Amino acid sequence: LISLTYWMLSGIIILVRGMLDFPDENDPLPVSNSVEGVYKSAAVVTNTEPCSAIGRRILEKGGSAVDAVIASLLCEGLTGMQNMGIGGGVFMTIYQKETGKAFALDARESAPLAADKNMYSGDPDLASTGCLSVAVPGELMGYWEAHKRFGKLPWKDLFEPAINMCLDGVPVNHRLAKAFSDSGMARLINRSPTLRNLLAPNGNLPKVGDKLRMPSLAKTFIEVANCPDGAMALYNGxxxxxxxxxLKSLGAIITKQDLIKYQARWLPPIVNHLKGGYTLYTMPPPGSGIVLSLILTILENQLNxxxxxxxxxxIRIVESFKYAYGFRTELGDPQYMDLSKVMTQMTSEDYIKDVRRKVGMVSRTNNNCTKYGxxxxxxxxNGTINVVVLAPNGDAVCATSTINTLFGSLLASxxxxIILNNEMDDFCAPEIVNSFGLPPSPSNFIAGGKRPLSSSCPSVIVGPNKEARLVVGAAGGTHITSATAQVIINNLWLQQTIKQSVDIPRVHHQLIPMVLKFEYGIPKSVVDGLIKAGHKVKKQSPHSSVTAIEQRNGGVRAIYDYRRGGSTSGI
Structure with missing residues (x-):
């Protein structure tokens, strides 16, 4: 009772203080209401309690880290259906302790083969909702490819918890209920017959504590689970x-050939050897791991x-963001663009030395984005859910999944x-110049089969002893990369616990727009100093959400982000 009362009060205190302009600099912020999980050998972190428990049970049955992440994600696609599901896409960074090797899996959605860069001319809103916003889903194929390579338990065992949840009813948590209850979203759902029939079969959208039965999705899971070729049940079965x-009846341009030709790609991960003997493994393009890697490289030995x-x-962290996000505007799908030049520059010793010099002596920022590239x-x-797993044998997986904005395209099969993504909205269109007068990035123009750029950077950091020291990733659109970087800095370089590392107030700057955003908890004296240094600042409500596991001193600690909520479980 005492611990529950403390949990509630600490959450209320943070909420009330968050309404104030700035914290009292002499009165530290209270500890957040997130609960750090302390375990002996393994952990799972998800956004809801049922999903982390499912992941733990998979590990207890002898499943691999990949098995646990797949089963957890299948659950998250139900309890967090507004953000992800098998109608979307996923990135995974996988670390195998026995071999000391890491692997990156790209199961990002792709543009239909019939898509082209001018398909939204005259009406860019078509990219964000409705039939033409739907990209070819990659999620399920990603699960299958990961399981074929790293799975231990039978494929069908991973689907059993999700099937049972669909049949018994998905428990509607606060975040899902909030998505349903938002008046604007409720109207959009009710205007979409396919989504309304799926989410409000009795005419009313569910409330907190209700259970939403999903029999059609259960049948889909059963077919996929029992298929000898796994995901091919959906892609060519x-x-x-x-x-x-x-899809055709909804007006989408995805064809059978799109599904048959879709492949989840194994890619060489981004590898960065950091000070202290740590090695970062993270997601290459079309993910943003190279952006994360550059931020950390710039900041080595720069901070107090x-x-x-x-x-x-x-002020130094923000400058590193601006340089790194400047490069992000030239990234895209490496199978459609030659990214060798930009990737080489991002890792060039001469370039990094020059930027470190500028960041180290910075006293005033520059508000011309071209100065940062x-x-x-x-x-x-938008959107996303991040799941992290550390298995008893030391293997680790970080997975980031999304259908883009809330409920994706607002359409369902x-x-x-299956709720369908609206990932086509992540591409650039040639005719759209943004409000700052900058042209769209040609690297991210639409082409048939191409995958749009993503901010996702699921990461595993390995220590000199080959142990996964930190497994970390985030949700929150363009804030994903900056949030992940700050948690890594806090944990590895500033020696904070994993809970402290996630709790510490964050800042964000993505270069365009030229605005520094900060959370409540950044002292007024710091904000005043940033303004004096030339920054345009804006206070923001919490936007990103990190999930992380740390392994040090012989123990395992796991944490979700109080900004969104979540759950840990472990062994």
Whole structure:
């Protein structure tokens, strides 16, 4: 009772203080209401309690880290259906302790083969909702490819918890209920017959504590679980014709050939050897791991050791963001663009030495984005859920999944129960110049089969002993990369616990727009100093959400982000 009362009061205190302009600099912020999980050998962190428990049970049955992440994600696609599901896409960074090797899996959605860069001319809103916003889903194929390579348990065992949840009813948590209850979203759902029939079969959207039965999705899971070729049940099997028929009836341009030709890609991960003997493994393009890697490289030996938000560190962290996000505007799908030149520059010793010199002596920022390499703009991505797993054998997985904005395209496949993404909105369109006068990035123009740029950077950091020291990733669109970087800095370099590392107030700057955003908890003296240094600042409500596991001193600690909520479980 005492611990529960403390949990509630600490959450209320943070909420009330968050309404104030600035914290009292002499009165530290209270500890957040997130609960750090302490375990002996393994952990799972998800956004809801049922999903982390499912992941733990998979590990207890002898499943691999990949098995646990797949089962957890299948659950998250139900309890967090507004953000992700098998109608979307996923990135995974996988670390195998026995071999000391890491692997990156790109199962990002792709543009239909019939898509082209001018398909939204005259009406860019078509990219964000409705039939033309739907990209070819990659999620399920990603699960299958990961399981074929790293799975231990039978494929069908991973689907059993999600099937049972669909049949018994998905428990509606606060975040899902909030998405349903938002008046604007409720109207959009009710205007979409396919989504309304799926989410409000009795005419009313569910409330907190209700259970939402999803029998059509259960049938889909059963077909996929029992298929000898796994995900091929959807991509070239028993479900394909029905799924394509649904898409065609909605007006989408995805065909059977799109599904047959879709492949999840194994890519060499981004590798960065950091000080202290640590090695970062993270997601290459079309993910943003190279952006994360550059931020950390720039900041090595640049910061003081004070973990509290202070002007000296923040002004340097923000400058590193601006340089790294400047390069992000030139990234895209490496199978459609030659990224060798930009990738080489991002890792060039001469370039990094020059930027470190500038960041180290910075006293005033520059508000001209071209000074940081920003020549183009790319649209903001949205949504996402991040899941992290550390298995008893030391293997680790970080997975980031999304259908883009809330409930994706606001369409569903009636026969399969799959909510469809609106990932086409993450591409750039040639005719759209943003409000800052910058042209769109040609690297991210639409082409048939191409994958749009993503901010996702699921990461595993390995220590000199080959142990996964930190497994970390985030949700929150363009804030993903900056949030992940700050948690890594807090944990590895400023020696904070994993809970402290996630709790510490964050800042964000993505170069375009030229605005420094900060959370409540950044002291007024620091904000005043940033303004004096030339920054345009804006206070923001919490936007990003990190999930992380740390392994040190013989123990395992896991944490979710109080900004969104979540759950840990472990062994």
């Amino acid at each position: 028993v479900l394909t014709e029905k799924f394509v028929h649904d 050791q004070d973990p509290k938000p202070n002007l000296y560190n923040i 920003g020549r183009y703009f790319v649209p903001n991505d 009636s026969s399969t129960g």
